[in-house]
Amino acid sequence: MDSIEKYDLVIVGLGPAGATLSYFLRKSGLKVLGIDMVSWDQIWGKPCGDAIGAHHFDETGLPEPRGKELKERVDGILIYSPSEEHVVKVEGKGYMIDRRELGRRIISDAEKGDIEVRLRTQALKPYFEGDLLKGVIVKDLDKNRTYVVKADIVVDATGNSGVIRRRLPEDWPVNEKLKPTDSNIAYREIVELENDIDMPNYIRIYINKEVAPGGYWWFFPEGKNVVNVGLGVQGGRGYPLPTKLFKEKLLRRPELLKRVKVLKAGGSTVPTRRPANTLVWHNFIGIGDNAFTVNPVHGGGMGYAFYAAFLASKTILKAFEMGDFSAKGLWELNISYMRTLGAKQASLDIFRMFLQELSNDEIEFGIRNKIMDAEGAYETSTTGDLKANLSLLDKLAVILKGIKRPLLLLKLAKVAEYMKKAKEHYLKYPEDPVALGKWISELNKIYADFKKDVGISF
Numbered sequence: 165m166d167s168i169e170k171y172d173l174v175i176v177g178l179g180p181a182g183a184t185l186s187y188f189l190r191k192s193g194l195k196v197l198g199i200d201m202v203s204w205d206q207i208w209g210k211p212c213g214d215a216i217g218a219h220h221f222d223e224t225g226l227p228e229p230r231g232k233e234l235k236e237r238v239d240g241i242l243i244y245s246p247s248e249e250h251v252v253k254v255e256g257k258g259y260m261i262d263r264r265e266l267g268r269r270i271i272s273d274a275e276k277g278d279i280e281v282r283l284r285t286q287a288l289k290p291y292f293e294g295d296l297l298k299g300v301i302v303k304d305l306d307k308n309r310t311y312v313v314k315a316d317i318v319v320d321a322t323g324n325s326g327v328i329r330r331r332l333p334e335d336w337p338v339n340e341k342l343k344p345t346d347s348n349i350a351y352r353e354i355v356e357l358e359n360d361i362d363m364p365n366y367i368r369i370y371i372n373k374e375v376a377p378g379g380y381w382w383f384f385p386e387g388k389n390v391v392n393v394g395l396g397v398q399g400g401r402g403y404p405l406p407t408k409l410f411k412e413k414l415l416r417r418p419e420l421l422k423r424v425k426v427l428k429a430g431g432s433t434v435p436t437r438r439p440a441n442t443l444v445w446h447n448f449i450g451i452g453d454n455a456f457t458v459n460p461v462h463g464g465g466m467g468y469a470f471y472a473a474f475l476a477s478k479t480i481l482k483a484f485e486m487g488d489f490s491a492k493g494l495w496e497l498n499i500s501y502m503r504t505l506g507a508k509q510a511s512l513d514i515f516r517m518f519l520q521e522l523s524n525d526e527i528e529f530g531i532r533n534k535i536m537d538a539e540g541a542y543e544t545s546t547t548g549d550l551k552a553n554l555s556l557l558d559k560l561a562v563i564l565k566g567i568k569r570p571l572l573l574l575k576l577a578k579v580a581e582y583m584k585k586a587k588e589h590y591l592k593y594p595e596d597p598v599a600l601g602k603w604i605s606e607l608n609k610i611y612a613d614f615k616k617d618v619g620i621s622f
């Protein structure tokens with residue numbers, strides 16, 4: 165080990181979570197080091213659908229994408245049934261972004277403030293003094309030099325790799341594993357087409373278990389003749405790999421027949437669950453994909469990462485004011501996240517599992533009969549409360565003979581009940597780390613009861 169350097173805070177990983185945290189702390193007066201193992205050219209280079217709702221920028225005060233950062237404006241989403249005969253149109257403003265351009269602008273702005281950035285610097289593992297997390301052991305990839313960065317708070321924003329979190333002691337509740345069935349394996353290509361795309365301001369989501377089992381496939385225009393097209397497949401269930409499905413099912417689609425060239429191709433894992441039970445522990449904060457701050461239904465994680473980073477910046481400032489970097493000193497982040505987006509994630513996690521168990525026929529039935537219309541889909545996705553046409557249930561007694569799927573509707577009523585329960589439990593997230601164990605046991609029971617009652621097999 166060559167040397168020891170001392171900072172107030174070290175942010176490991178400068179993707180959407182870490183970069184925005186450094187941006188929110190740029191005028192904090194704290195001595196902050198942000199590191200990432202990639203070079204400037206590869207910033208925010210992880211494969212992505214590149215779609216993000218405009219509200220994520222409004223909610224956090226992050227400047228919206230502009231110039232080269234913005235590839236296309238989004239006016240709404242078209243959600244297709246398995247047969248594609250039925251479409252739900254959800255209006256809502258958003259952006260198709262150039263991740264690299266946006267990421268680089270956010271990091272440059274942070275650097276103009278109090279943040280020091282080192283790229284090509286890989287975190288190897290956490291650095292402990294006795295039982296206390298005191299920093300990170302890092303490697304300068306260009307000089308092949310290993311050194312210690314000491315800090316009062318270590319932030320893990322390394323996405324799926326979770327290089328710090330996974331190496332924390334097993335008995336720290338923040339060291340939580342991602343179950344494969346709580347993730348999607350996703351693959352996408354950015355393709356230039358010969359032809360112009362119809363309605364380029366609407367991104368399209370196709371639900372079809374034969375193409376994307378336990379996920380969906382997407383067609384997101386990034387301009388008049390460039391499209392980000394890909395699919396996600398639920399992990400841990402023995403489904404075919406997304407690359408195979410992409411080749412066999414998507415490349416034969418008429419919309420993709422006139423390909424000029426593939427501009428980018430790649431895939432990665434997407435967590436699709438409720439947040440980690442705690443985002444903080446002693447001297448530690450985890451945000452972004454590594455703490456599962458994502459939308460469980462569509463897997464979008466950039467906006468959730470921004471929000472977690474935004475709240476983390478406030479908690480960090482308070483912790484430095486108080487000089488308390490223990491789990492208790494950082495607990496405010498849990499309370500602020502879990503009682504807002506966390507609660508929504510928790511209820512959408514229930515809905516996600518239910519959707520993953522439905523057959524194509526059942527999904528078709530639901531969309532055809534408008535069990536959930538555009539407004540319902542929008543409200544469910546923004547609040548986490550199931551806004552389905554449950555009044556159908558009231559009519560059930562009368563039409564039971566006529567209706568083909570009473571079981572589905574009854575299940576849906578149960579799903580709504582458990583979504584509410586999960587959300588309410590998160591709204592009662594404990595005030596103090598001491599009560600976390602009890603809260604987790606109660607939470608696990610809600611999910612176990614749900615799986616049993618509704619018949620979730622994974």
Ligand SMILES: Cc1cc2nc3c(=O)[nH]c(=O)nc-3n(C[C@H](O)[C@H](O)[C@H](O)COP(=O)(O)OP(=O)(O)OC[C@H]3O[C@@H](n4cnc5c(N)ncnc54)[C@H](O)[C@@H]3O)c2cc1C
Pocket residue numbers: 176177178179180181182199200201202207208209210211212213214215216285286287288321322323324325326327350351352394430431432433434451452453454458463464465466467469
């Ligand atoms: C195919 C696909 C499509 C998606 N589509 C969308 C979408 O349309 N909209 C959306 O909102 N989300 C989408 N997502 C999810 C989104 O990409 C993630 O939620 C988001 O990138 C998470 O940000 P993050 O900062 O937590 O992690 P990451 O983006 O993974 O960033 C982590 C950073 O940490 C760095 N790092 C990792 N390990 C180390 C280490 N040891 N030392 C130093 N640095 C390290 C990495 O280099 C990287 O820069 C998609 C994901 C996939 C895979």
